[in-house]
Amino acid sequence: MPSQLSSFMCIPRAISVQPSTDPNSSKSGRAGRIDHLTKIPRSVNMEKLQSGYLFPEIFMREAEYAQRNPQARLIRLGIGDTTEPIPNIITSAMAKQALALSTKQGYRGYGAEQGNRELKRAIAETLYHGMQVKENEVFVSDGAQCDISRVQILLDASLSVAVQDPTFPAYIDSSVIVGRAGKLQAETGMYKKIVYMKCEPENDFFPDLTTTPKTDVIFFCSPNNPTGSAASWQQLKQLVEFAKANGSMIIYDSAYSAYISDESPRSIFEIPGAKEVAIEISSFSKFAGFTGVRLGWTVVPEELLYANGYPIIRDYNRIVCTCFNGASNIVQAGGLACLSPEGFQALKTSIGYYMENAKVLVDTFESLGLKVHGGKNSPYAWVHFPGCSSWDVFNHILERAAIVTIPGVGFGPGGEEYIRVSAFGHRESVLEASRRLRKFL
Amino acid sequence: MPSQLSSFMCIPRAISVQPSTDPNSSKSGRAGRIDHLTKIPRSVNMEKLQSGYLFPEIFMREAEYAQRNPQARLIRLGIGDTTEPIPNIITSAMAKQALALSTKQGYRGYGAEQGNRELKRAIAETLYHGMQVKENEVFVSDGAQCDISRVQILLDASLSVAVQDPTFPAYIDSSVIVGRAGKLQAETGMYKKIVYMKCEPENDFFPDLTTTPKTDVIFFCSPNNPTGSAASWQQLKQLVEFAKANGSMIIYDSAYSAYISDESPRSIFEIPGAKEVAIEISSFSKFAGFTGVRLGWTVVPEELLYANGYPIIRDYNRIVCTCFNGASNIVQAGGLACLSPEGFQALKTSIGYYMENAKVLVDTFESLGLKVHGGKNSPYAWVHFPGCSSWDVFNHILERAAIVTIPGVGFGPGGEEYIRVSAFGHRESVLEASRRLRKFL
Numbered sequence: 001m002p003s004q005l006s007s008f009m010c011i012p013r014a015i016s017v018q019p020s021t022d023p024n025s026s027k028s029g030r031a032g033r034i035d036h037l038t039k040i041p042r043s044v045n046m047e048k049l050q051s052g053y054l055f056p057e058i059f060m061r062e063a064e065y066a067q068r069n070p071q072a073r074l075i076r077l078g079i080g081d082t083t084e085p086i087p088n089i090i091t092s093a094m095a096k097q098a099l100a101l102s103t104k105q106g107y108r109g110y111g112a113e114q115g116n117r118e119l120k121r122a123i124a125e126t127l128y129h130g131m132q133v134k135e136n137e138v139f140v141s142d143g144a145q146c147d148i149s150r151v152q153i154l155l156d157a158s159l160s161v162a163v164q165d166p167t168f169p170a171y172i173d174s175s176v177i178v179g180r181a182g183k184l185q186a187e188t189g190m191y192k193k194i195v196y197m198k199c200e201p202e203n204d205f206f207p208d209l210t211t212t213p214k215t216d217v218i219f220f221c222s223p224n225n226p227t228g229s230a231a232s233w234q235q236l237k238q239l240v241e242f243a244k245a246n247g248s249m250i251i252y253d254s255a256y257s258a259y260i261s262d263e264s265p266r267s268i269f270e271i272p273g274a275k276e277v278a279i280e281i282s283s284f285s286k287f288a289g290f291t292g293v294r295l296g297w298t299v300v301p302e303e304l305l306y307a308n309g310y311p312i313i314r315d316y317n318r319i320v321c322t323c324f325n326g327a328s329n330i331v332q333a334g335g336l337a338c339l340s341p342e343g344f345q346a347l348k349t350s351i352g353y354y355m356e357n358a359k360v361l362v363d364t365f366e367s368l369g370l371k372v373h374g375g376k377n378s379p380y381a382w383v384h385f386p387g388c389s390s391w392d393v394f395n396h397i398l399e400r401a402a403i404v405t406i407p408g409v410g411f412g413p414g415g416e417e418y419i420r421v422s423a424f425g426h427r428e429s430v431l432e433a434s435r436r437l438r439k440f441l
Numbered sequence: 442m443p444s445q446l447s448s449f450m451c452i453p454r455a456i457s458v459q460p461s462t463d464p465n466s467s468k469s470g471r472a473g474r475i476d477h478l479t480k481i482p483r484s485v486n487m488e489k490l491q492s493g494y495l496f497p498e499i500f501m502r503e504a505e506y507a508q509r510n511p512q513a514r515l516i517r518l519g520i521g522d523t524t525e526p527i528p529n530i531i532t533s534a535m536a537k538q539a540l541a542l543s544t545k546q547g548y549r550g551y552g553a554e555q556g557n558r559e560l561k562r563a564i565a566e567t568l569y570h571g572m573q574v575k576e577n578e579v580f581v582s583d584g585a586q587c588d589i590s591r592v593q594i595l596l597d598a599s600l601s602v603a604v605q606d607p608t609f610p611a612y613i614d615s616s617v618i619v620g621r622a623g624k625l626q627a628e629t630g631m632y633k634k635i636v637y638m639k640c641e642p643e644n645d646f647f648p649d650l651t652t653t654p655k656t657d658v659i660f661f662c663s664p665n666n667p668t669g670s671a672a673s674w675q676q677l678k679q680l681v682e683f684a685k686a687n688g689s690m691i692i693y694d695s696a697y698s699a700y701i702s703d704e705s706p707r708s709i710f711e712i713p714g715a716k717e718v719a720i721e722i723s724s725f726s727k728f729a730g731f732t733g734v735r736l737g738w739t740v741v742p743e744e745l746l747y748a749n750g751y752p753i754i755r756d757y758n759r760i761v762c763t764c765f766n767g768a769s770n771i772v773q774a775g776g777l778a779c780l781s782p783e784g785f786q787a788l789k790t791s792i793g794y795y796m797e798n799a800k801v802l803v804d805t806f807e808s809l810g811l812k813v814h815g816g817k818n819s820p821y822a823w824v825h826f827p828g829c830s831s832w833d834v835f836n837h838i839l840e841r842a843a844i845v846t847i848p849g850v851g852f853g854p855g856g857e858e859y860i861r862v863s864a865f866g867h868r869e870s871v872l873e874a875s876r877r878l879r880k881f882l
């Protein structure tokens with residue numbers, strides 16, 4: 001439907017800005033006078049990493065724009081960063097815990113590496129109610145991104161991996177770092193040993209499993225970042241059956257589950273039999289505005305076994321005890337407050353606020369004749385610009401409207417022609433963004 | 442000097458309790474009815490991990506003792522866990538930061554993955570004064586143990602590693618997990634591919650570098666955990682020269698540097714040229730009682746280069762951005778308060794308190810005719826029981842005196858015949874421990 005896009009002119013390729021800060025672009029990357037070289041070879045895995053990590057790259061472009069346009073009032077709808085104050089009932093609990101550390105009675109040193117028991121129990125009972133998730137299967141952490149890496153080092157480097165395409169970059173980047181990805185193929189932008197499961201409107205953003213090659217590990221994020229699509233119960237049932245038939249393990253990321261507004265499952269463990277094939281990584285970041293506070297968790301079911309019958313939970317416990325030392329006790333007190341009836345209710349209000357933002361953004365892009373996905377079960381709108389490079393669209397919106405978005409291709413080749421727009425932001429910024437988009441796009 | 446040990450009877454080997462909870466001890470480790478096995482092979486690296494991780498193992502023995510002896514007033518001088526309240530100036534800063542997150546002006550989401558600039562600067566200026574450590578070379582983290590793992594995944598799995606023997610177990614265990622250790626040799630308790638640099642009274646707890654094989658990486662902890670020995674300036678100069686001559690990289694752990702009471706360097710960067718061969722991992726845990734609060738940092742100098750000239754700091758930055766997401770903003774506010782003049786002064790008082798405890802313990806063991814190391818530049822006393830198994834000594838002291846220590850062999854074969862006794866604890870507990878030891882040992 002290019003005719004509907006008359007007001008948006010794709011920037012000619014000649015002036016399109018490609019990622020500029022690839023640390024691999026210079027063979028050695030040296031600078032200045034060199035007095036000594038170690039004899040340490042650079043990791044063959046690190047050498048395979050593609051360009052800069054997406055978010056720092058966007059941040060650099062944003063900074064560069066701001067420098068060129070000091071008067072511009074930049075609106076950030078790029079990185080999915082929460083913006084609204086955390087309910088006082090939660091921060092008070094953290095403040096109280098912090099102050100208690102100054103008292104003889106209240107001081108605590110090391111906690112259990114796996115997390116405080118009370119919090120583990122609250123997560124199991126509140127967020128996995130009726131799913132038979134046990135307290136000891138919950139490992140509290142400092143965030144989902146960190147847990148993704150811990151799961152990567154848990155697993156043998158020889159394992160094969162599948163990811164949704166597009167997908168949150170950390171699954172692929174961490175796979176590269178542990179040596180599981182193979183070479184980056186310049187022509188496709190894909191790593192040779194990774195299976196990319198295309199998720200697009202044509203397949204309802206759920207991969208065609210009849211044609212998906214078998215892999216050892218399947219990363220699956222629902223509601224998906226970036227497409228905003230939440231898999232249905234039937235789809236997840238298919239996924240679990242697919243994993244079971246292939247002997248695969250699903251690493252399910254439910255970091256956005258609190259945004260689900262329909263009947264879509266909020267956890268993979270709503271699916272019968274999922275405990276035998278899946279672990280679930282999740283987070284307080286988007287649920288409670290804890291992006292800077294740092295708290296997450298991973299559920300590793302006792303029923304999940306290696307081929308030799310050894311329980312994966314035992315190895316994961318060992319990783320947590322060796323490579324991690326527990327989440328901050330102050331922050332864990334905040335997590336517990338989030339799961340109290342009052343805290344939970346207050347957070348629903350914050351989530352509702354962001355979802356109203358999402359509606360404003362979806363309506364705006366739709367009014368411009370663009371097809372918008374997401375924004376219903378997730379705080380992200382996934383906007384299609386047929387025929388356009390997503391970095392061009394990103395640059396165009398930044399230059400014309402002073403709005404930061406995320407180019408879809410940053411989430412994988414399947415994200416080309418799309419941008420991701422975040423509904424996190426103050427209402428007045430989102431409304432102003434809507435006005436600018438209607439004016440300039 | 443066995444004659445001086447008349448009151449301590451080594452428990453006969455026959456009844457000595459060896460680590461009992463080795464998760465590898467059963468081939469499969471299965472339990473209960475199995476409905477499904479994945480086809481995922483267990484990681485060859487995880488399979489090589491030796492028995493349980495030391496500290497959870499000790500915790501289990503302690504719990505088992507407490508169950509058998511419900512009346513016993515257990516004194517914990519095992520795990521090096523801080524016990525004294527954190528100065529109010531520090532917890533107030535964290536409480537204030539927590540509460541600010543409930544305000545529109547004070548709310549912050551994601552911070553820089555590398556840490557807040559103000560804190561990085563304070564670390565560089567306060568703790569590395571005069572050492573030319575730049576703010577951007579400081580990476581704030583959730584603790585030293587986590588950073589050790591991040592450094593491990595940064596480096597190529599093929600690299601060879603040397604560690605002090607005895608040493609903090611995380612260096613070896615994380616080396617095993619990333620596949621750098623080779624097989625465990627049952628007869629020696631050593632991993633085949635790891636070089637163990639013996640540190641004992643005979644060499645002033647500093648390895649004989651003329652006979653130490655060249656390795657790519659050298660883990661070095663000073664003041665050492667567990668021996669309590671701080672390397673001198675001359676010794677560290679030798680170490681830096683050794684690394685430079687071999688093209689090696691030193692991973693220097695200075696987590697206990699705040700306990701140094703003499704002229705020993707508090708950082709490897711006090712040694713000229715160290716920035717070309719070393720990174721330094723450190724922590725607020727023992728310095729500020731942050732064991733449960735979680736805050737640490739790693740310094741990666743710009744001058745440290747791979748063999749091809751590529752700066753290691755760039756890859757480390759990438760690891761931090763991909764596998765970590767920054768330390769908690771609340772906790773970082775506490776870190777900043779620790780480095781304020783008032784916070785720093787208050788912490789000196791806490792450290793002095795623990796060091797008085799250390800003196801009590803050193804005096805106690807010496808009065809029993811035992812040779813005691815450490816306790817002068819570190820909160821650990823390293824006590825020698827010639828001819829005895831360290832697990833036997835551990836068990837004996839637990840059973841007779843209801844005091845938890847750490848068996849030296851848990852820190853490597855070089856720790857056999859020793860126990861580590863921690864000076865963290867309330868004064869009354871330490872005095873009571875002293876009374877019991879004098880009575881029962």
